[in-house]
Amino acid sequence: MSGWRRRLLAWYDRHRRALPWRGNRDPYRVWVSEVMLQQTQVATATPFYQSFLDRFPTLATLARARAADVLAAWSGLGYYRRARHLHQAARRVVREHAGQVPDDVARFGSLPGVGRYTTGAVLSICFDRRLAVLDGNVARVLSRLHALPASVKSPSGARALWALADSLVPTHRPGDWNQALMELGATVCLPREPRCEACPIRRWCRAYGLGRVAEFPPAAPRRRPERVRRAVALIERGGRILMVRREGRQLEGLWEPPGAELGANGVSVRAALGAALRALGVRARLEPTGRSVRHAITYHAIEVEVWRGTPTAPVPRRARLRYVDPVTPSVAITAMGRKACTIASSWAERRGAV
Numbered sequence: 001m002s003g004w005r006r007r008l009l010a011w012y013d014r015h016r017r018a019l020p021w022r023g024n025r026d027p028y029r030v031w032v033s034e035v036m037l038q039q040t041q042v043a044t045a046t047p048f049y050q051s052f053l054d055r056f057p058t059l060a061t062l063a064r065a066r067a068a069d070v071l072a073a074w075s076g077l078g079y080y081r082r083a084r085h086l087h088q089a090a091r092r093v094v095r096e097h098a099g100q101v102p103d104d105v106a107r108f109g110s111l112p113g114v115g116r117y118t119t120g121a122v123l124s125i126c127f128d129r130r131l132a133v134l135d136g137n138v139a140r141v142l143s144r145l146h147a148l149p150a151s152v153k154s155p156s157g158a159r160a161l162w163a164l165a166d167s168l169v170p171t172h173r174p175g176d177w178n179q180a181l182m183e184l185g186a187t188v189c190l191p192r193e194p195r196c197e198a199c200p201i202r203r204w205c206r207a208y209g210l211g212r213v214a215e216f217p218p219a220a221p222r223r224r225p226e227r228v229r230r231a232v233a234l235i236e237r238g239g240r241i242l243m244v245r246r247e248g249r250q251l252e253g254l255w256e257p258p259g260a261e262l263g264a265n266g267v268s269v270r271a272a273l274g275a276a277l278r279a280l281g282v283r284a285r286l287e288p289t290g291r292s293v294r295h296a297i298t299y300h301a302i303e304v305e306v307w308r309g310t311p312t313a314p315v316p317r318r319a320r321l322r323y324v325d326p327v328t329p330s331v332a333i334t335a336m337g338r339k340a341c342t343i344a345s346s347w348a349e350r351r352g353a354v
Helices: 003-015 027-036 042-055 059-064 067-074 081-096 105-109 116-127 136-145 155-168 174-187 206-210 269-279 335-353
Strands: 226-237 240-245 259-261 284-297 300-311 321-324
Touching: 003 174, 027 042, 027 081, 027 116, 042 067, 059 081, 067 081, 105 116, 116 174, 136 155, 136 174, 136 206, 226 269, 226 284, 226 335, 240 335, 259 269, 269 284, 269 300, 284 335, 300 335
Parallel strands: 226 300
Antiparallel strands: 226 240, 226 259, 240 321, 284 300
C-alpha cells in the first residue's frame, strides 16, 4: 500500500466521527444507513436512522411490515422511493435468501434499489469485499488528488472516476478504506472552502500543489428549474386536516391535502380546486388564505397557494381520504403537505390563544 493510502487510513482511525452505524458489521444496519445517506446529509439522517431501527430492528421485521408503516417511519426524510425499494428488497432477502443478506455481488446487486454504490459500500464494510464506492465526496477527493477534470454527474466523468476508485481499493480493510475517503470528503475536502491545512494527504494532492483546488472537480451545468403552480385546500374537522393519498409514479402512497395543478397564469384557482375536490367526492366552500408555500422536487420549483375549505356536505368514506392530525400525523406526508400542515397548526394555536 502506498504512503498516502496508509496515511489516510491512519487519519481515519484517529479522526472518524462516532456515527451510530459505525462500529458494527451487521449488513442490515449498514444497508439502512447507506440508503438513508443517499442524497441526505448525515445530520439529517442520523435521528431517522435510530428511530427507523427502533421500529424495524431486524431485516425480518422490516420484511413483515406494511408498506404504509414503512413510509410513515420514513416520513420527513424524503426520496420515498428509497424506502419502498428497501422494503421490497428486505422481502426478497427473506423469500429468496433465507433472511440473510447475500454477500455475493451479483445477488446483492440484483435487489430492488441496490446499485453499484450500495453494493460496494455494504459488501466492503460488512464482508471485506474488495469493492469501490463512488459518491460526491469520494469523487471530489479523487478529482482533486489527481487533478482529474471529471465530474461524477457526467457519464464519461463517472466512468473515469469509478475506474480510478476501483484501482485504489486495498485488499486489507477495504470497508475502512471506502469510509476513509468518504469521511475526508465530508469533513475536510469540502466543496467550498476546503480545509486543506487539515488534510492528511495534501502533500500528494496534485490540485493543492498546483494551487487550483477550487477548479476540481469541474462544475456540472445546472438545469434550469421548471416552475409549477398548484393550490391545496385545508379542510378541517375537529383540529384534523383532510388528506388524500397520492397515486401514480411520483410520491405514490404519500398523503397531502387535496389540490390541483394550476397550469398557466390566469387559471381560476377556485374553479380548478373545486373541480379537483368534486372528483374526490368532496364538496366545500373555498376561501383564499393569502398564504403560499414553496417546494422543490428534482427540477421542479413548486409554488402552492393554500386555500381553506369548509365542507358543504359530509366527506365520503374512501380509502384515499383521511383526516390527519397536522402536528403528529400517523401517515407519511409529503414535504409540501407538512408545510401546509404548519399553516393549519397555526390556526389551532390562534384559536387556543383566544
